[in-house]
Amino acid sequence: MQGGGSFLNFLYPARCVGCDLWYDYGSRLMWCSVCEVQSSSKSGRIRLVDGVKIFSARCFDVPVVARFVHALKYESIVDVALIGARWMQLNFETITQQAKFKKIILIPVPLHKRRLNHRGFNQAELIAHALCVAQSASEIFVETDVLLRTRNTAPQAGATEKQRTKQLKGAFQVVRNVDPDAVYVIIDDVITTGSTVGECVRAMRQAGARNLCALTIASTSEN
Numbered sequence: 001m002q003g004g005g006s007f008l009n010f011l012y013p014a015r016c017v018g019c020d021l022w023y024d025y026g027s028r029l030m031w032c033s034v035c036e037v038q039s040s041s042k043s044g045r046i047r048l049v050d051g052v053k054i055f056s057a058r059c060f061d062v063p064v065v066a067r068f069v070h071a072l073k074y075e076s077i078v079d080v081a082l083i084g085a086r087w088m089q090l091n092f093e094t095i096t097q098q099a100k101f102k103k104i105i106l107i108p109v110p111l112h113k114r115r116l117n118h119r120g121f122n123q124a125e126l127i128a129h130a131l132c133v134a135q136s137a138s139e140i141f142v143e144t145d146v147l148l149r150t151r152n153t154a155p156q157a158g159a160t161e162k163q164r165t166k167q168l169k170g171a172f173q174v175v176r177n178v179d180p181d182a183v184y185v186i187i188d189d190v191i192t193t194g195s196t197v198g199e200c201v202r203a204m205r206q207a208g209a210r211n212l213c214a215l216t217i218a219s220t221s222e223n
């Protein structure tokens, strides 16, 4: 398909989501090799929130990474979820290896239904499905009816972790039985203070989930 891709690129050159330049990548991808290299100029990180590992594939402080996340979330360029899933691949492999053949269930951080109606899609859900598609083996599922967001709390700019945690308390509810033997992976686009993912983890744990971790496209370098 390489040749065909180049031919199509010649006819319909693609515009990079990251830098907005026309480019020829030899295939119909949505971003250029320069942005790809830049995206990993600062590495992602693994954080620990409430004893739960949170893997982040990229650093949100890198402008091109922030640009991609913005494109997905606010400009509805939904194919960016595929790029995110590709970046998350290495971390996801680590998670599947550590799961040791247990069933893996991806839980996208839910949006409140009012915000979902407004945006039309949940970016975390798109990322989770893109990750699932990229995996051919293992038992991996996406479940969107386990964890619900029952309170709509818009993030306050500049809120500290403590303020945000207080604001989010009880914002998520588990409405279905969880499987104590499964590995639950909370999926989100960006983690900043860690409060949102932390609150999801607490709700899942209270409902009986024993194996929990989280995976995001990007993380801020501080917090």
Ligand SMILES: [Zn+2]
Pocket: 016, 017, 018, 019, 020, 021, 031, 032, 033, 034, 035, 036
């Ligand atoms: Zn680019």
